[in-house]
Amino acid sequence: MPLKIRNFARKILYQPVEVNIAISKPSEGIDQRAYLVYDKQKMDLLKIILQDVNYVSVIIFASQKTTVKLLAQELQKQGIDAEGFHSDLEQAKREDIMSRFRSRQVRVLVGTDVISRGIDIVGISLVVNYDVPPDPKIMYTVSDVLHVQRQRVQRLLL
Numbered sequence: 001m002p003l004k005i006r007n008f009a010r011k012i013l014y015q016p017v018e019v020n021i022a023i024s025k026p027s028e029g030i031d032q033r034a035y036l037v038y039d040k041q042k043m044d045l046l047k048i049i050l051q052d053v054n055y056v057s058v059i060i061f062a063s064q065k066t067t068v069k070l071l072a073q074e075l076q077k078q079g080i081d082a083e084g085f086h087s088d089l090e091q092a093k094r095e096d097i098m099s100r101f102r103s104r105q106v107r108v109l110v111g112t113d114v115i116s117r118g119i120d121i122v123g124i125s126l127v128v129n130y131d132v133p134p135d136p137k138i139m140y141t142v143s144d145v146l147h148v149q150r151q152r153v154q155r156l157l158l
Contacts, residue, residue, distance in 0.1 A: 042130060043074055050080055050108065055126040057101070058108045063131035065112060071130065072110045085111035 009016050062068045065086035072084030083097045083106045100106045
């Protein structure tokens with residue numbers, strides 16, 4: 001808080017209490033960026049981003065499973081090796097997709113924040129929040145799930 005405001009508050013308030021809130025920052029090794037685009041521009045931007053061959057293993061988080069399905073289909077149409085991961089799939093299919101993603105047979109995994117729970121995948125190069133998460137804490141759990149202590153990860157918010 002600026003000094004002038006702090007001094008003014010002390011003059012007019014009775015026993016004021018100052019509360020400082022630390023600004024959250026991503027874990028070490030995470031390069032976090034935000035792109036401000038309209039919804040109809042997101043897919044085109046995502047396709048451009050995914051042209052970078054350095055992103056060998058990508059997770060895209062979407063807010064709804066309908067969005068997950070549409071994103072996976074659109075990326076597949078563009079020739080991008082992508083799979084949707086959502087609750088409508090049978091358990092065996094989800095396990096197959098996760099196994100192929102871990103072994104780098106699938107480059108892009110698209111799912112809701114539910115996939116961030118309980119997975120342990122090393123070597124993720126890009127995490128994209130396709131939608132603004134309903135809870136800001138969701139973005140910060142990603143680094144815990146992906147164990148980025150020894151790797152470089154880029155995280156994008158579209």
